[in-house]
Amino acid sequence: MNEIALSAIIRNLLEGAAWTLGLSLTAFVLGGIAGLILLFARIAKNPLPRRLAQAYIEVFQGTPLLMQLFIIFFGGSLIGLEVSPWIAAALGLTLFTSAYLGEIWRGCVESVPKGQWEASASLALTHVEQMRHVILPQALRIAIAPTVGFSVQVVKGTAVTSIIGFVELTKTGSMLANATFQPFLVFGLVALGYFALCYPLSAYSRVLERKIHGSRAH
Amino acid sequence: MALVHIDALHKHFGSNHVLKGIDLDIEEGQVIALIGRSGSGKSTLLRTINGLESFDEGRIEVDGERIHPHETDLRALRQKVGMVFQQFNLFPHLSAGQNVMLATRIVKKMPEQDAVDLAKAMLLKVGLQDKFDAYPDQLSGGQQQRVAIARALAMQPRVLLCDEITSALDPELVNEVLAVVRNLAAEGITLIMVTHEMRFAREVGDKLVFMYQGRIHESGDPQTLFANPQTPELASFIGSIN
Numbered sequence: 001m002n003e004i005a006l007s008a009i010i011r012n013l014l015e016g017a018a019w020t021l022g023l024s025l026t027a028f029v030l031g032g033i034a035g036l037i038l039l040f041a042r043i044a045k046n047p048l049p050r051r052l053a054q055a056y057i058e059v060f061q062g063t064p065l066l067m068q069l070f071i072i073f074f075g076g077s078l079i080g081l082e083v084s085p086w087i088a089a090a091l092g093l094t095l096f097t098s099a100y101l102g103e104i105w106r107g108c109v110e111s112v113p114k115g116q117w118e119a120s121a122s123l124a125l126t127h128v129e130q131m132r133h134v135i136l137p138q139a140l141r142i143a144i145a146p147t148v149g150f151s152v153q154v155v156k157g158t159a160v161t162s163i164i165g166f167v168e169l170t171k172t173g174s175m176l177a178n179a180t181f182q183p184f185l186v187f188g189l190v191a192l193g194y195f196a197l198c199y200p201l202s203a204y205s206r207v208l209e210r211k212i213h214g215s216r217a218h
Numbered sequence: 219m220a221l222v223h224i225d226a227l228h229k230h231f232g233s234n235h236v237l238k239g240i241d242l243d244i245e246e247g248q249v250i251a252l253i254g255r256s257g258s259g260k261s262t263l264l265r266t267i268n269g270l271e272s273f274d275e276g277r278i279e280v281d282g283e284r285i286h287p288h289e290t291d292l293r294a295l296r297q298k299v300g301m302v303f304q305q306f307n308l309f310p311h312l313s314a315g316q317n318v319m320l321a322t323r324i325v326k327k328m329p330e331q332d333a334v335d336l337a338k339a340m341l342l343k344v345g346l347q348d349k350f351d352a353y354p355d356q357l358s359g360g361q362q363q364r365v366a367i368a369r370a371l372a373m374q375p376r377v378l379l380c381d382e383i384t385s386a387l388d389p390e391l392v393n394e395v396l397a398v399v400r401n402l403a404a405e406g407i408t409l410i411m412v413t414h415e416m417r418f419a420r421e422v423g424d425k426l427v428f429m430y431q432g433r434i435h436e437s438g439d440p441q442t443l444f445a446n447p448q449t450p451e452l453a454s455f456i457g458s459i460n
């Protein structure tokens with residue numbers, strides 16, 4: 001095997017992995033913020049925000065991520081907006097992430113027992129005070145594992161953006177495979193790259209969970 | 219004027235007519251024992267008094283203040299009415315002391331030190347002065363329920379609602395909770411309690427209210443009613459319990 005070629009492959013793949021990581025972080029942070037807004041809309045007392053948020057979530061959970069990316073990427077140019085692959089990828093993944101996180105977090109809020117609402121209500125707390133002091137602290141604890149678990153899905157979801165030409169890990173891999181005629185080696189390394197990004201996340205979620213369980217009693 | 223005044227109260231759950239015209243007056247300092255078969259509407263009646271359930275018709279007044287049937291701003295009312303639940307419902311992420319302090323800090327905006335002192339006093343009242351820093355999952359069921367009582371008392375309610383507060387406890391833990399309630403009754407706190415502890419109801423209650431199919435079927439002095447039920451339904455209910 002050619003030593004120089006291998007180091008060049010690795011250098012290129014690392015650069016691709018950096019873009020995958022950057023895209024994942026962007027989508028996760030922006031999607032998390034949007035997901036929080038969705039969460040509050042979904043559990044609002046007023047039915048209007050509830051329905052809007054539900055429609056949004058159904059659209060983004062009910063269509064493939066790839067279609068969402070196509071619509072943003074090609075739809076933008078249709079109405080005369082120059083949408084770069086980076087913008088389309090970041091926007092598409094953010095919307096996708098927000099829909100899932102909003103729904104995961106709503107599930108966590110709703111899994112807090114009804115008695116917690118009733119006890120805090122009977123102590124004369126307002127809805128916002130109940131959320132802030134009683135419900136969300138408990139929901140947060142429940143939310144950590146599924147949230148970090150979903151972040152692994154976000155990292156893997158970034159691979160789809162290679163199809164609209166965003167040069168992240170997968171796209172870098174397919175270009176290298178074509179150039180070197182060593183698809184097995186290249187995609188093996190690509191898979192290793194994804195594993196290296198995802199494994200620490202799931203390991204971290206386990207540590208966090210243990211820490212929070214432990215901290216409760218002290 | 220009665221502290222709690224309930225007049226021709228009706229409540230439906232869908233097509234299920236659960237409260238069919240309840241009239242009830244509760245005087246300051248009275249201990250009311252609410253008894254009846256499962257499904258007779260005891261919990262529902264109790265929960266309308268602090269607005270956990272809405273109602274369809276009738277009138278409820280607590281301490282001269284009227285509760286409107288679909289009122290959403292219940293903050294003033296709920297400061298006058300405390301509630302203790304069958305399942306304790308302590309906040310598991312907060313220590314016993316923090317559970318007791320939460321509402322005084324947030325709702326009454328009490329300064330931290332005053333709230334701590336008050337919480338300690340309330341825990342002392344239920345015999346748990348040394349459990350201020352314990353978390354609910356480190357306490358027995360009986361201790362948790364006593365913290366829940368302390369938490370309700372910290373808001374200095376005019377009336378305390380108790381819904382089968384010993385039913386979820388192991389038998390050997392029932393008495394420590396009943397002892398706390400007995401002390402509260404002796405202090406003159408107004409209590410409305412749904413209970414299956416007939417002996418306790420007879421001993422501590424000032425008034426027994428027997429509910430049957432959404433109505434107050436019979437009510438009066440506990441000693442008299444137990445000895446001499448006026449209706450066959452109460453007679454058979456007492457028979458089924460003993």
Ligand SMILES: Nc1ncnc2c1ncn2[C@@H]1O[C@H](COP(=O)(O)OP(=O)(O)OP(=O)(O)O)[C@@H](O)[C@H]1O
Pocket residue numbers: 231234236254255256257258259260261262263
């Ligand atoms: N949230 C609810 N939705 C629909 N029906 C309800 C609800 N809560 C109570 N009910 C119905 O109302 C009726 C009265 O219930 P309630 O809980 O007041 O009875 P209870 O006397 O407290 O009984 P128990 O001794 O079992 O606690 C029952 O038929 C019950 O099924």
Ligand SMILES: [Mg+2]
Pocket residue numbers: 260261262381
């Ligand atoms: Mg009940």
